[in-house]
Amino acid sequence: GENVEQHPSTLSVQEGDSAVIKCTYSDSASNYFPWYKQELGKRPQLIIDIRSNVGEKKDQRIAVTLNKTAKHFSLHITETQPEDSAVYFCAASIGTYKYIFGTGTRLKVLA
Amino acid sequence: DAGVIQSPRHEVTEMGQEVTLRCKPISGHDYLFWYRQTMMRGLELLIYFNNNVPIDDSGMPEDRFSAKMPNASFSTLKIQPSEPRDSAVYFCASSLVSGGAGEQFFGPGTRLTVL
Numbered sequence: 704g705e706n707v708e709q710h711p712s713t714l715s716v717q718e719g720d721s722a723v724i725k726c727t728y729s730d731s732a733s734n735y736f737p738w739y740k741q742e743l744g745k746r747p748q749l750i751i752d753i754r755s756n757v758g759e760k761k762d763q764r765i766a767v768t769l770n771k772t773a774k775h776f777s778l779h780i781t782e783t784q785p786e787d788s789a790v791y792f793c794a795a796s797i798g799t800y801k802y803i804f805g806t807g808t809r810l811k812v813l814a
Numbered sequence: 815d816a817g818v819i820q821s822p823r824h825e826v827t828e829m830g831q832e833v834t835l836r837c838k839p840i841s842g843h844d845y846l847f848w849y850r851q852t853m854m855r856g857l858e859l860l861i862y863f864n865n866n867v868p869i870d871d872s873g874m875p876e877d878r879f880s881a882k883m884p885n886a887s888f889s890t891l892k893i894q895p896s897e898p899r900d901s902a903v904y905f906c907a908s909s910l911v912s913g914g915a916g917e918q919f920f921g922p923g924t925r926l927t928v929l
Binding site: 734735737745746747748749752792796799800801802803804805806807 | 845847856857859862864869870905909911915916917918920921922923
């Protein structure tokens with residue numbers, strides 16, 4: 704069946720360094736790839752998304768890249784800050800309206 | 815808009831009891847999703863609705879789980895009878911879909927503990 708693999712499961716970086724989280728998906732028909740951030744005890748919230756007709760998208764310190772051929776997409780956070788510490792989930796659309804989520808990456812930014 | 819509203823926020827019950835979780839989506843959204851989150855299985859889609867009609871319930875774990883959406887502003891997820899392995903955080907999310915998949919807005923979740 705369809706799945707999304709996410710790596711690494713945990714990531715520790717020093718404040719100010721960059722963080723990269725990678726996902727692969729199995730359904731070649733997937734065309735929408737959101738990234739959600741979930742702080743402890745809170746709801747997942749969208750931080751950035753990308754559609755399959757775009758290779759890269761940036762929003763301030765956050766960027767997402769997509770390689771459709773390899774079925775890979777990645778989240779890049781530059782100049783990390785302590786408030787970036789959270790669990791990050793990637794997802795890929797399946798069919799038109801639903802997602803499959805990755806297993807999550809716990810990012811810890813060390814001050 | 816207040817966002818997606820879920821109640822209760824916390825529920826503690828005993829094995830065998832019926833549990834009902836409630837969700838009010840964002841006004842005007844036409845898709846509603848129920849997810850379950852656990853450490854072991856991550857975020858799993860249980861069921862989703864379009865214009866109050868269930869479209870895909872393939873994620874519902876077993877017959878003990880049922881979901882309804884009687885109108886555009888209310889949905890319930892019921893577990894009867896509940897079991898300890900149902901302990902999880904249950905999220906409701908809604909979306910306004912135009913031109914394909916888009917952002918899903920999550921509610922605050924209901925933390926369910928079954929003793």
